[in-house]
Amino acid sequence: MAKKRARKSSRKGRISSKPRSFLKKILILFLKLSLLGGVIGGIGLIYLDIQIKNKFEGKRWAVPAKVYARPLELYAGQVIERDALKQELKGLGYRFVNRADQPGMVEWATSRARVYTRGFSFPDSDEPAKRLLLNFRGNQLASIKDSKGRSVSLSRLEPILIGGIYPQDNEDRDLIRLEQAPDALIAALIQIEDRDYYDHFGISLKGIARAMVVNVKARRFIQGGSTLTQQLIKNFYLTSERTLARKLMEIPMAILLDLHYDKDEILEAYLNEVYLGQSGSRAVHGFGLASQYYFAQPINELKLHQVALLAGLVKGPSYYDPRRHPERAKKRRDLVLKVLQEQGVISMKERLDAEKLGLGVVQQRSLHKGAYPAYLDLVKRQLRTEYPEHVLSSEGLRVFTSLDPTVQANSSNALTKTITSLQKRHGKPVGELQGGMVVTDPQTGEVLALVGGRNARYQGFNRALDALRPIGSLVKPAVFLSGLEEGYTLSSLLDDQPISVPLPNGKSWVPKNFDRQSHGKIPFYKALAKSYNQSTAQLGMDIGLDRVIDMLERLGVQREPKPYPSLLLGAESMSPFEIARVYQTIAANGFRTPMRAIRLVTDSEGEELSRYPFDVKQVVSAENMHLIQYALQAVMREGTGRSVYSRLPASMNLAGKTGTSNDQRDSWFAGFAGDRMAVVWLGLDNNGKLPFTGSGGALKAWTDLMVKERPQSFMAVQPEGIEYHWVEESTGFLSAERCEGVRQLPFIKGTAPQQYAECAENQTEESLDWFKKWFR
Amino acid sequence: MVQVTTRCKTGVLSLVILGLVGCVNGTGGYRPPVEDRTGTGGVTQSVEPAATGVVVRPAVTREARKEQSVAVPVPTLMTSRPQSPAVVALLDNAQKQKKSGAMQAAESSLERAQRIAPRDPEIYYQWADIRRLEGQWSQAEQLALKGTNMAIGDVIMLRRLWLLIADVRLSSGNQSGAQQAKSKAYSY
Numbered sequence: 017m018a019k020k021r022a023r024k025s026s027r028k029g030r031i032s033s034k035p036r037s038f039l040k041k042i043l044i045l046f047l048k049l050s051l052l053g054g055v056i057g058g059i060g061l062i063y064l065d066i067q068i069k070n071k072f073e074g075k076r077w078a079v080p081a082k083v084y085a086r087p088l089e090l091y092a093g094q095v096i097e098r099d100a101l102k103q104e105l106k107g108l109g110y111r112f113v114n115r116a117d118q119p120g121m122v123e124w125a126t127s128r129a130r131v132y133t134r135g136f137s138f139p140d141s142d143e144p145a146k147r148l149l150l151n152f153r154g155n156q157l158a159s160i161k162d163s164k165g166r167s168v169s170l171s172r173l174e175p176i177l178i179g180g181i182y183p184q185d186n187e188d189r190d191l192i193r194l195e196q197a198p199d200a201l202i203a204a205l206i207q208i209e210d211r212d213y214y215d216h217f218g219i220s221l222k223g224i225a226r227a228m229v230v231n232v233k234a235r236r237f238i239q240g241g242s243t244l245t246q247q248l249i250k251n252f253y254l255t256s257e258r259t260l261a262r263k264l265m266e267i268p269m270a271i272l273l274d275l276h277y278d279k280d281e282i283l284e285a286y287l288n289e290v291y292l293g294q295s296g297s298r299a300v301h302g303f304g305l306a307s308q309y310y311f312a313q314p315i316n317e318l319k320l321h322q323v324a325l326l327a328g329l330v331k332g333p334s335y336y337d338p339r340r341h342p343e344r345a346k347k348r349r350d351l352v353l354k355v356l357q358e359q360g361v362i363s364m365k366e367r368l369d370a371e372k373l374g375l376g377v378v379q380q381r382s383l384h385k386g387a388y389p390a391y392l393d394l395v396k397r398q399l400r401t402e403y404p405e406h407v408l409s410s411e412g413l414r415v416f417t418s419l420d421p422t423v424q425a426n427s428s429n430a431l432t433k434t435i436t437s438l439q440k441r442h443g444k445p446v447g448e449l450q451g452g453m454v455v456t457d458p459q460t461g462e463v464l465a466l467v468g469g470r471n472a473r474y475q476g477f478n479r480a481l482d483a484l485r486p487i488g489s490l491v492k493p494a495v496f497l498s499g500l501e502e503g504y505t506l507s508s509l510l511d512d513q514p515i516s517v518p519l520p521n522g523k524s525w526v527p528k529n530f531d532r533q534s535h536g537k538i539p540f541y542k543a544l545a546k547s548y549n550q551s552t553a554q555l556g557m558d559i560g561l562d563r564v565i566d567m568l569e570r571l572g573v574q575r576e577p578k579p580y581p582s583l584l585l586g587a588e589s590m591s592p593f594e595i596a597r598v599y600q601t602i603a604a605n606g607f608r609t610p611m612r613a614i615r616l617v618t619d620s621e622g623e624e625l626s627r628y629p630f631d632v633k634q635v636v637s638a639e640n641m642h643l644i645q646y647a648l649q650a651v652m653r654e655g656t657g658r659s660v661y662s663r664l665p666a667s668m669n670l671a672g673k674t675g676t677s678n679d680q681r682d683s684w685f686a687g688f689a690g691d692r693m694a695v696v697w698l699g700l701d702n703n704g705k706l707p708f709t710g711s712g713g714a715l716k717a718w719t720d721l722m723v724k725e726r727p728q729s730f731m732a733v734q735p736e737g738i739e740y741h742w743v744e745e746s747t748g749f750l751s752a753e754r755c756e757g758v759r760q761l762p763f764i765k766g767t768a769p770q771q772y773a774e775c776a777e778n779q780t781e782e783s784l785d786w787f788k789k790w791f792r
Numbered sequence: 793m794v795q796v797t798t799r800c801k802t803g804v805l806s807l808v809i810l811g812l813v814g815c816v817n818g819t820g821g822y823r824p825p826v827e828d829r830t831g832t833g834g835v836t837q838s839v840e841p842a843a844t845g846v847v848v849r850p851a852v853t854r855e856a857r858k859e860q861s862v863a864v865p866v867p868t869l870m871t872s873r874p875q876s877p878a879v880v881a882l883l884d885n886a887q888k889q890k891k892s893g894a895m896q897a898a899e900s901s902l903e904r905a906q907r908i909a910p911r912d913p914e915i916y917y918q919w920a921d922i923r924r925l926e927g928q929w930s931q932a933e934q935l936a937l938k939g940t941n942m943a944i945g946d947v948i949m950l951r952r953l954w955l956l957i958a959d960v961r962l963s964s965g966n967q968s969g970a971q972q973a974k975s976k977a978y979s980y
Contacts, residue, residue, distance in 0.1 A: 059878035089908065090819055140900035170878040170904075459910030460903075607938050615903070624896065630903065630919070632934045691910070733944045 019341055028172075042298040061268065062081055068272050071252060072285065072333045076509070078622060079191055079412035079620065080182045084175035085384070085419045086462075087136070087143075090150065091170045094157040095726075100422045101150075105131065107384050108177045109312035109423060119145045120317045127152050130705035134314070135502050136174040139416070139618045143172045155726075174385045176421055179392045181399070183409035186297050189411070194284040196316050198304060202283070203361045210244040213283075218274030219267050220244045227626045245270040247330075248286045251301075292326065293333045295386065297446035300333075308385065310338060312378045320362065321370040324352040325377075338377045345375060384421060389421050389475035390468030394593075394613045397481075402626060403617075412620030417613050418462035423725065425519035425693070427465040428472035430720035434713070435470050436697070441706045449697045449706075452479030453716065454596040454611075458693040460630065461600060461609030466593075477701070484589040485682045486676035488710065489532050489547045491564075491586035492600060493644055494571060496544050500640045504555070506541040506647060506761045507748040507769060512551035517581045525581045527553045530676070532708070539745050541647040541761065545655030547587055547674060556584035563769065570635040571607055572597030586675060595686060596695040602644065602686035603671075606636035638735040639764045645671055646762050648687070656711050657687065660719045670722070671728040674710030683713030690728030694718055738762050751776040801858055879909045886918055895922055911944035913953065929964035933957055947980040954980075 088104050090096075105112075105122050116123045116132040128151050135145035147163040148171060182188055194202075206213050212220050220243050227241025242250065249269045273282060293300040300309050303326055307315040311322055312572045318326070328338050328348035338345035350371050357367040395417055399408055407413070431451045439446050453467035468478035477483070499508075500660060502672040512535040517525040527549045528536070533708040535548055543551040558563055561579045568577055574597075577588045593611070601608045609632050648671035652656045656674040664670070672687015683698040683706055696714040699706065706713065742758045744751040748769055751758040755775035875883075882905035888896035899922060905915050916939030923932035936957045941950040952978035961970035 089878070089904065091876060093876045093878075094908075140897055167877075171883040457907070457910070460906055462907075482946065605941050607934075607941065616900075627896070627899075629899065630906065631931065632938050634934060634937050734943075735939065735944060 017473060036181065036418070040545055052451050061272070063178075065272050065276075068269055071356070072273065072447060078354055079410065080180035080188055081399070081408045081411070081415055082177055082190075083179045083181070083417060084413045085178050085234060085417060086420050087138070087172045087175040089170065089172055090148070090157060090160055092167070095155060096157055097155055097422075098152055099728075101129070103422065103425070104173065104176070104310055107295065107312075108134075108174060109308070109314070109317075109378075111313075111317075111513045116147070118317070120313065128350055131173075134174055134500045136172070137622055138172065139414075139616055139622055139624055143174075144170060160771075175416065177303060178384050178417070178419060178421075179286050179386055181396060181408040181413075181415075182298060183406075186299055187301050188295075188298050188305055189288055189300075189302040190308060191288050192284075192302065192315055194280055194287065195289055195313075197317065198318055198323050200320050200356065200361070201287075201303065201315075201318075203359075204356055204421065205286075207355050207359050208352055209247070209330060210242075211219075212450045213244050213356060214247075216243060216274075218270035218272070219243055232774070242266070243270065244286050245274055245282055246256075248282060249273065249628035251286075251289045251291060260747075277468075278595050286679070290330055291333060292329050292521060293337065295380070298386075299450070311379050312383060319370075319373075319376075320366060321349065321353070322372045322376055324356070324370065325349040325375060327625075329350045331728065334452035338375045339697045342375055342377075345465055345528065349375070361758050383704075387473055388419060388424055390478050390480055391417070391424065391463075391466040391474065391477075392476045393468065394463065394466055394481060398614055399617070404530060413625070414620065414622070416613060416618075416619045418457075418460075418464060418615055419466075419613070421492055422465040422602055423455055423692075424465035424472075425764050426724040427455050427721055428467045430472055430717045430724065432472070433465050433695070434717035438698075438708065438713060438716075444776075445704070445707055446700070448700055448702070450483075450701055451514065451696065451714075451715070452483055452592045453694065453696050453721075454480050454592050455692060455694045455721070456600055456611055457597060457691055458600060458603030458688050459691070461604070461611050462615075462690075462723070463611050463613040466613075471727065480592045480696065482591060483697060483699070483701075484591055486677035487595050488586040488589055488677040488682060489549075489591050489685055490595055490598075490673055490675035490684050490686050491568070491583065491588065492544055492547065492552055493648060493673055494567045494598065495552055495559075495584055496540070496565050497571075497636060497640060498559050498567045499540065499555050500643050501567075501636075502541075502563065505763055505767050505769075506539065507743040507745075507763075508540045508571075509537040510540055510543045510551040510788055511554050512536055512538050512543065512548050513554070515550055515553045515557070517557060518554070519581070519594060524551075525584055525743075527582075535748075539748065539759075540727060542655075542745075544647045545650040547656045553584050557581065568598065570608070571601045583677075592695045592697045595684075596693070599672075599686040599688065599695060600693055601635060603693045603730075605631075605645075606634055606640060606641035607632045608635045609633075612657055639737045642732060642738050643762055645730075645765070648672060649730070649732070652687070657685070657715060659715065660709060663723055667729065668722075668727075668731070671730055672718070674715055676709040679705060680707075680709060683708060684710045686713035687716045687718060688730060689722060689725075690730045692722065692725055692727040694721055696721075734762070737765050737769065739765055742776070743769060744775070747771075747773055749773040749776070842945070849896070873915075875912060876908065879905050879912060879915075882908070883914060883918065889920055890925070895926060898922055911942050913939040913946065913949045915939075916942060916948070917953055917956065918961070920953075924960050924963070927963075929960050932960045936960065951977045951980045953977075 102124065109175065110120055110131070112124050113121050113747050114123065116130050119134040121131050122518060123766045128149060131148045131150060131349045131393055133143070133146050133148060137144050142626055148168060149161040151158045160171060161725045162168050180188055183214045210220065210223070212222065220241065223241035223243060237606040246266045250265050287301040288304065290303070291299060291301055292303065292306040297310060300306055304315055304644040305311060306326055306329070307318055309316060310326070325338060325345060328345070328351065331348070333340070336345045336348045348536070353362070353370050356362045357364055395415060399415065431453050435449050435451060439449060450469055452469065453465070466480045468480050470477060512529070514534060515527065519525055529549050530547070534550055538548065538551060543555070561581065561583060564576050564584065565579060573590070573594065575594070576588070578585055580587060597611055600611060607631065612628045614628050616628070618624050649669060651673055652660055652670045657672050660670060668689065670687060670689050672685060675684030675686070676682065681699060684696065686695040688694070698713040698717065740760050740762050742751045742753050742755070742760050743749065744755065744758050749771045750769050752775065753760070755773065811858060880899045886898045886901035886905070890899060902915055902919050905912070909915065916935050920932045920935035920939060923935055936953045939953045940950060943953060954973050958970045959974035961973055
């Protein structure tokens with residue numbers, strides 16, 4: 017009861033104070049809502065804050081791995097085409113000037129060049145920037161002097177950057193530090209984009225007010241009034257959509273960013289983040305990369321007119337694209353110059369001088385970055401076996417490869433030129449002719465060039481690695497080497513007669529010669545030089561398929577060849593890269609070396625992460641190698657490869673083998689000079705028939721490459737266990753130089769023929785008669 | 793020819809005379825001057841110091857056929873080239889780096905040297921020695937063998953390389969192999 021009363025009285029009391037209590041209620045509600053709003057806002061802010069911190073810290077270092085070509089070594093006595101050096105310097109973005117007084121400049125004259133190198137921090141040592149005077153004599157570098165006139169024994173240019181390994185979003189950037197950015201760039205960005213940058217707190221109320229006036233006048237949203245900080249936020253986390261919601265999110269984020277980091281840090285991040293163009297599917301982010309992308313020069317070497325162009329691009333990289341819209345780009349650039357002059361950053365004279373200059377943008381085709389997709393593919397495949405994808409695309413690794421841009425250019429030109437001329441000659445049947453090419457240095461095993469198709473810049477099917485095609489007669493050196501190991505000699509007579517090998521399925525394997533003729537008894541070396549199928553099959557069946565398979569594996573074939581008799585004539589399918597291993601081993605005198613595309617991988621600080629060392633294993637004796645190298649030279653001098661000497665000097669020793677698959681669907685050539693080994697494949701992706709053989713197709717591209725490369729002559733070292741004898745070719749008997757139909761051939765000691773040809777016996781008697789007379 | 797060669801050994805006088813008639817297979821110190829067609833067009837070269845190589849003549853053209861009936865190979869002597877200052881500097885670096893225990897740097901120097909002069913056996917000698925110091929016996933031996941392949945004709949280098957191989961084999965517990973390598977070294 018008492019309780020009831022009490023309630024009543026309280027109700028009474030409330031009624032009596034109605035207006036006051038209502039206000040109180042509103043106030044409490046407001047307080048509650050404020051608190052709730054504060055808590056939600058606070059949580060939101062904390063969330064945003066954490067996000068900003070994480071992303072800002074993380075984003076700043078997400079840099080794709082950089083892949084470099086081999087650095088060009090310069091040393092006295094070096095054989096180097098002056099034009100190749102010029103191309104190298106152009107590829108590195110050197111400026112050809114009258115006076116090279118800064119790094120990245122070169123004075124070029126007929127017999128000398130003064131190069132002011134930029135220097136580079138190599139993993140093994142630092143190569144400082146140097147002024148080098150290079151003197152040429154013909155196509156040789158006669159001497160190198162430094163700025164004080166002292167001889168320099170060896171120097172390295174910086175390596176050309178050939179590509180990167182990009183994350184899923186395809187963003188690419190070259191990180192720069194704030195100090196590297198030219199002063200004019202910073203000044204231009206601030207003057208054009210955000211004049212109060214160093215004074216505002218992330219957002220500029222002045223800027224927003226100005227933008228609102230513009231928007232109201234235009235009755236639509238056309239200007240954002242964004243500060244550099246807001247632009248950075250936009251580039252970092254948000255889409256480029258111009259909505260109010262996005263703007264509203266930008267504001268607190270920009271304030272928080274400004275709160276946490278100092279202005280220079282934010283500016284540096286901006287310089288590296290801002291979107292400045294599109295290279296195919298790849299987005300060009302940051303001024304470091306943009307400098308390379310538009311001018312092929314490092315940012316610190318840019319001149320005022322170039323800097324102004326880049327600063328102007330921020331507003332609309334696509335609209336002001338200097339390659340597609342040079343007029344617009346120039347107008348925009350000149351506007352930037354005008355603002356800089358009006359604000360007193362540059363003088364009137366500087367402005368007018370800069371305005372007179374062209375845009376100075378390099379052609380996209382001349383850029384090395386992205387120009388070698390097939391080679392990069394090889395590099396990436398190797399890297400992906402060792403590094404997770406995110407490490408490759410974000411840790412800023414440096415990958416040093418052995419790609420030689422000159423050899424690569426010569427290879428792809430040789431392939432394209434040959435394909436074009438074959439198409440002209442043979443017309444429609446080879447309309448879609450394709451090819452692949454692998455070039456190595458036989459002694460080091462380094463892959464110098466890789467061509468994946470006729471359009472070397474097209475990132476598509478990599479035929480050098482993935483076109484698995486029957487290798488045809490390229491297999492024969494393995495068959496003949498096995499024969500030599502089994503006791504055959506170069507003069508052994510092989511039977512080039514029809515052969516029929518019964519197969520397990522009841523059919524027979526009946527190989528024919530290309531000319532449909534049989535050639536009877538022919539010397540071993542000649543059967544290889546002329547690429548006769550019947551005698552090869554006879555030899556292979558005599559020694560056994562197991563021996564041939566074993567030899568192929570020793571020489572470097574990693575797949576297990578199928579033990580069918582047709583293996584002897586190259587029915588096994590391989591990629592140009594796989595068969596290159598075999599010829600690489602032959603060129604290296606029987607020492608198998610892994611074919612290496614990567615020399616070294618370091619982290620972004622230059623610490624070595626992995627190395628791919630030179631590794632050798634002798635798999636065939638030096639003596640047997642000498643014999644097969646002799647026969648492979650005979651291929652070039654008088655066999656199926658002899659057409660090379662219509663374009664190459666007789667003084668150049670070359671060795672190699674042509675290959676044509678069954679039904680003439682593949683045209684192959686593999687061969688080497690002293691310092692170049694190359695494998696070429698030509699064919700159709702649909703596996704159609706070709707109107708030419710290995711010598712009519714692939715050999716032409718190979719020859720074209722060698723004509724350009726001017727390689728060292730191949731010098732076969734003669735091992736101690738080898739001796740030369742004159743042999744009568746038709747019988748394989750020992751003979752003498754003066755006799756008819758003889759040839760001097762190498763033999764492993766103790767394996768020379770025992771019998772004498774008739775002519776040699778007579779001559780020996782004659783000599784002895786003469787000898788006796790002397791003492792009479 | 794074998795018969796003639798056998799007779800070469802019958803006496804000093806006959807050796808001299810047979811030398812005159814062209815006994816090219818003699819095992820004595822005599823080496824014939826030969827054609828090296830990789831030079832400036834068939835210049836006859838002296839024989840010291842040398843490693844031998846082979847040249848196969850080009851396919852016989854109709855014009856050439858008058859003088860030469862078949863394509864004939866000619867054993868050729870390769871004149872060993874003096875080391876370029878660049879290679880000397882790199883080998884010197886490698887040596888210093890190796891001594892100071894900086895094996896990776898030494899290897900980088902050797903790799904650079906190899907790219908410039910891949911036929912210089914000294915490079916393989918030093919490389920093999922690095923692998924020996926690292927205890928990689930098999931690679932040490934293989935690199936030294938590669939060196940012997942490049943050093944044909946250079947007896948001093950061959951002896952050094954085979955002694956290194958003997959050393960490596962001994963370290964890896966291959967006593968008989970070591971002995972064989974040693975005998976080989978002293979056969980030069």
